[in-house]
Amino acid sequence: MTYFPIIGLEIHVELKTNSKMFCGCKNDPFGAGKPNIYTCPVCLGMPGALPRTNRKAVEWTQLLGLALHCNLATQSKFDRKHYFYPDLPKGYQISQYDQPLCENGYIDTSVGRIGIRRVHLEEDTAKMQHILVHGTRTSCIDFNRSGVPLVEIVTEPDIRSPQQAREYAKKIQEIVRTLHISDADMEKGSMRLEANISLSTDGKTLPAYKVEVKNINSFRFLEKACTFELERHEKLLTQNAVPVQETRGWSESKNGTVSQRSKENAEDYRYFPEPDLPPMRFSDEDFEKIRAQLPELPEDAISRYILAGIPENIARTVAQNRSFAGVIDALLVSSHKNMVVSVAQAIVNKKVLVEGKSADVVVAEVTAFSKNDEISESNLQTAVHAVIEEQEKAVADFRSGKQQVLGFLVGMVIRKLGKKIDAKTVAEKLHSAIQA
Amino acid sequence: MPNQTKIMDHSIRDILHMIREKQVSPNELLDEAYQNIHQVHEQLNAFITIQEKERAVREIQKHEQDHAVFFGLPYSLKDAYCTKDIRTTSASAVLQDFTPPYSATVYEKLQHTGAVLVGKNNQDAWGHGGSTENTDFGPTKNPWNLSCIPGGSSGGSAVAISTRMVLFSIGEDTGGSIRSPASMCNISGLKVTYGRVSRYGTIAYASSLDTVGPMAKSVDDLAFVLKEIAGNDPHDLTSSPLPVPDYPTLIQRDVKKMRIGLPKEFFGEGLTDEVRAVVDQAIKAFERLGVEFVNVSMPYVSLGVSIYYLIAPSETSSNLARYDGIRYGQDRSNFTEETIRRILLGTYALSAGYADELYKKAQKAREILIEEYREALSHCDALLAPVTPSKPSRIGELLSDPMRNLLEDLYTVTINLAGVPSLAIPAGFSSDKLPIGIQLIGKPFDELTLLQLGNAFQQATNWHTEKPPLLEQHP
Incomplete structure (x- = not known):
């Protein structure tokens, strides 16, 4: 029996706006010197406090939506998502349910297109810390992260291999960084990956189960976790067993995934529209303003470099490196335009270092480097x-x-x-x- | 013994004039307020927290130089409003030790006017109720008859005004919580248009229905208070940017030829004869002022209680989720039975598999109701209706009959669902001298027309000047 991997990814990205999503508190959970210094009645969920929307966060989400080829919603709203956890001070998270800001986008990978179902905006939770206080193990809550704007990007179940999952996730990171809307640092947690994995018998119909893997904090672990799960599922399926629908976590020490909780019953979040925030409406003019802020995306830069004659693998490296791209872009609009291919090759192969140098200097160095001695x-x-x-x-x-x-x-x-x-x-x- | 006129019996307009002309001092006013508190509070239980008099005196001193508009006026807040450094309980044991680190916008605004907060009023916990019995701080009694309820949930505020412990109070109306106690305690209360006054710092009952409004002896007093508390607030995105009219200067108006609609659904089965007689009498008083009446019909009003008791509990189940026992010191076992009933009802109405049939259907019905109000109010300047179907009940009666308790809200809840303003004013008494009020319902953000109509009514009648007999025992 041949099995076909069916993988979908949910990627959370913390936006690096100046203030939090629904209050004026500083948004700098990683730079805070002490716990609970960037807090107020709103992000502490105090009785009577009301949220107010951070417009920049909404615009950045729409900008990301455009970069991911999504349709931007002309009508959108926030909803309350209810669940209990100590790091959720209101007993609900302000999120988006049936009217996300962006829908129906895609990203092309080297082995095919991955559909993006939705991109929505929500608030991050506080952070639990289990530490020793006067020698006693104590659970503490740090609200510096509570209410930080968080974008969730959800794919269709279009990913067909662990390698493709990794390539997709890397592309999302590149795009988010190109847009300057997040550091997308997986070690710190400003970018978090969750994979939904299952095996199909025909590659078309979705299997009746899926396993969610969390706690993946690098691209390498994403690939490893997907591979581990697919092998585990195949073993079970060949024994005529169905993998349990559950949430698992990647364990670095075990070099595999471990079960966290069963998900046989769908959770009931009792979503309903957030009554404290009026629905949002956007005009074409609003969208045009967002579109005008869209910088050139990595894929577009690569196409442009290839058109200029740079071989694809070199073009990719140039596009991923801001100082490389700076030199090449400057060259393309200069009188040294004809030098662009040899300069690109020289800087990518590290024959000429470009850090902090102007295009003219780089061109001079490349020329000197390739100049040949006279010989009879x-x-x-x-x-x-x-x-x-x-x-x-x-x-x-x-x-x-x-x-x-x-x-x-x-x-x-x-x-x-x-x-x-x-x-x-x-x-x-x-x-x-x-x-x- | 006849009622003696005291300073606290005067209107805000007159008192401000008397203070300006140095005929009375804010300290004399405060003395009278505290004297009344000491004389009757123990019997009535209108306050959860009473501010120390020394502190109140210091507040007067703070504003001595700045010509603040409400300089020295004693007032109170329903205990649903966060007051920095002053305990705020929402009348629930869950928050019995809660002292907020911040203040509600309405409190901040009033502090800037120079008005003096003398206390925080008792209420039904979280606004859940219409009798001020569902409180963890003991029921509030009606000063017109101590064995009767004062209405609710803002019962403490109404009692404090009626017995001259404060000049005005800020109530909160989600389904009738300002109008019901105003009607039952013979005072005036305004449920504002949703968005007219900021909700920031108001402990939420049902966020899409909660409104912050003034309560006082007369409609003229309400005009003064509304002007100070209304307006846009960047902390409340549901507050309206519409400008605030100068209500006190615009309130005088000839109401001749104005047109009031009588929706037949407010006069059907369930309305007691005593209340009906008071409403008829009020209609006649308006007719003498030249007001014209037309009959209107709003069929969805009869479904109001069903719609309201799906939406309000749904929202309250969400708003109360934060009292999970981790913070604020008290756990969920401190919720009263009425509150638990509403949390369970709301949780059920929002649950997967039931939400379509319950919560979402109620939202659709609410939209039809909003349209009915718009349509009815397009033919007239205001609507007139009773506030409650019957006179104030005896304490304990409604507690033992939760279903009747809900039906008491029949005439008030649809106004909150529609978001429109409604003014409750005194209009007469039952045979056993219990107050009965009426309400005037207006177009969105047209509080002014209601105030003009109510003011004209109070200039032609004396119902609102009657004081509870309790005060006569303490001349």
């Missing part, structure tokens, strides 16, 4: 023949069809001359000398 035809011929005599075995290999030894022979000739000369010319000379 007879000196070159002498060196070529000397190497052919010395490297009998390599030459024999080349004659028998091992093309790759040519590079080695070229290197030997250059070394013998002790000069910087064009490798292509040496290769041609060697080639004709050996064939002769």
